[in-house]
Amino acid sequence: MALLNELAKKKEGLVSGHRLCPGCTHSVIMRQVFAAADTDKYDIVIAAATGCFEVSTGLYPYTSWNVPWIHTAFENAASTIAGVETMYRVLKRKGKVKKDIRFIAIASDGGTYDIGLQALSGAIERGHQFLYICNDNNAYQNTGNQRSSATPFGGSTTTSPNGKVKFGKEQPRKDIMSIIEGHHLPYAAQASPSNWRDLMNKVKKALDVNGPTYINVIEPCTTGWGFPPEKAIEIAQLAVDTCVWPLYEVENGKIKINYKPQKKLPVVEYLKPQRRFAHLFKKGNEHVIEEFQRQVDEQWEWLLKREECGL
């Protein structure tokens, strides 16, 4: 990966003037994606699912996109890009399109883990050449922080609030990576904008693969998660360092953990700065944090074991 000075010379695919909250990492991730893309070799076309990122960057008559971009609905970024990519193959074959183009679908966890899962599964199974990026902000943030299947255990959202008898979301996160991996696609990875070099390597790799690829990116949400905007990258880093958000990739079925914290921090370090977990630090909720830690440890151990076994 080139030095940042080199990357800063490139024309940006996403420009300023969008209406994302101050400190939102949606655009940070996207800027890193564009920086990573080998745009000397190919052009980029994007399909976006409905969500914060979409409404903030495509608000008529304004667009923040310097590349062709399409939004149609919430649950279908994958099937929309599947149609675009199919047309590309046809028109390329018929000589009506000359350029090399790579296709990226962007959605958040609501549009990926939940309402868009069927379309995503279908598009991956059919083998379209596209990179699907899930900017996972752990809830339906565009409609005001409602729980999704990506909301962490114990997390308080507007539809899984903590209260006198409830401690927030009672279920662990859906293991989307395992579901995606079950499609036996050539490349899937998990990344974080805090670790930009790693994220860029993954994007570059994914865009070079012939076939569907998937990258799950943690997208800290200052508004929904409740932390000061300047802490966004730090929160992402804490997710990585606590192994709440392990950085790994699965290439042709084989896992590689890209980052092993020298000192794995306890999950409380990640939970504490966020309002959505504040209630967990009240008396009587100790068991929730314990269970949270147990789930994180279990997943991390499982990943380490997989790597050890070469799976």
Added chain:
Amino acid sequence: MSEKLLNWDEVLIGGAIKDPGNSKNYETGSWRVERPVWNPDTCIQCMFCWVYCPDSSILTNEEGKMIGIDYDHCKGCGICVEQCPSKPKSLKMVLEAEAKGKTEEELRKEVFSK
């Protein structure tokens, strides 16, 4: 920029926008409560502020080096200050109210001489 409101028979069909990146004409700088102030003297040009800026507001030259901040669009989130690794930090947050009426140079002197 105040946007020109077109009549129904003037809009492009299908709601298409044929002016890529025109959101640059929409200034989000007014959202700011605080602004980052940059000190080129201590800046090590690591470009972390650039790679982490949500609003593409770190201005660069043709060598890809930082040359300033786009205050028309910077929303004042403060990520750049938080992530600035130089010692002392080359970016600091200042209340907009305090920045009012001062040139960048004046403000820089004031902030970094403290």
Added chain:
Amino acid sequence: MGKKVALTGNEAAAHAIRQIEPDVIAAFPITPSTPIPQAVAQFIADGEMDTELVTVESEHSAMSACIGAAAAGGRVMTATSANGYALMWEMLYIASGMRLPIVMAVVARALSAPLNIHGDHSDIMGGRDTGWIQIIAENSQEAYDGLIQAVKIAENKDVMTPALVAMDGFNISHAIEIWEMEDDKAVKDFIGEYKPLFPLLNTDDPVTHGAWAPPNWYFEHKMSQLKGLLAAKDVVAKVGKEFGEVFGREYGLYEAYKLDDAELVIVAAGSVCGTTKDVVDKLREEGQKVGLLKIRLFRPFPYKELADALQSAKAIAILDRVSPAGAQGGPLFNEIRSALYDTPTRAPIINYTYGLGGRDTQPIHINSVFDRLKKIVETGKIEKQFDCLNLRGEWR
């Protein structure tokens, strides 16, 4: 020159699609339209058409992929029925709102519940306000001809609006009829090359498709869209005439069957019109002044032309193949009655629901309608504004 073939309505649609040879088709199987994508898949497998078939995992994705493909900049078609059409519903609005000239064959079928796979118009009538051009075919020939014309209509620069051509499930889709298939090249020449307006794949000129429009813009976009849909009326007439010049079968916005001096008139759409024509012929032989107004273009609704065509009528019965679902009558009834309000005629108008879920409608039933109209004219009294044809038990 064309040739006479004996094939089903679904095969007629499939052959039209083969000859149109769109760049992309995204489709999901659903009875009774399944044979269309099946046939298309076979044509592709045999190298008879150069099209990519996206075998999506749902109709929602079918329409989503069609929208993506059409926005990308090529010709796109699909086919569906009933629940599949209903699952597309959200995306139907988006296809028309984005002004993408997708063409779809709809094999009209009942909607659940109860589950029923047979013909009626619950699907297309449910989607009548999705902003699509809707053409309803009476038979296989019209389905075939209609799909070819629909491409040219939808892609017209003043229209740029998706279009569907509907045929009745099973009555047409699975019945073998003799119809005329034109030469492949003649069809291609007729529809011509497609020139997309703002193709997404033109990366030199990046376009943003599908931005959201706040209250100070949405209204203008919807009215701009409406103008495109309304423009389709004249284009349907023009293309129908051109089609007649090239292939010898001319089409208008509607078909007036023995209507000029008709006093007792049935208004209907779809396969029931064939049965009605037979009854009209028989009654005409007996000297009765009966006629049929067959709806062809349902959206945009050519209200003025249809009202004009009904001026000789002394009593009118409108046949709707869908439950009125709480309205004063079926959609066709409401449209026609509304259209007539602005004209001199005050002919009594009654409404029938018929054929739900594949229920047979036979000459005896159509005869009963004309009998009722006759009685109304004789007595000057409408005893029942709404009734059902071939329903067990009297509707009350």
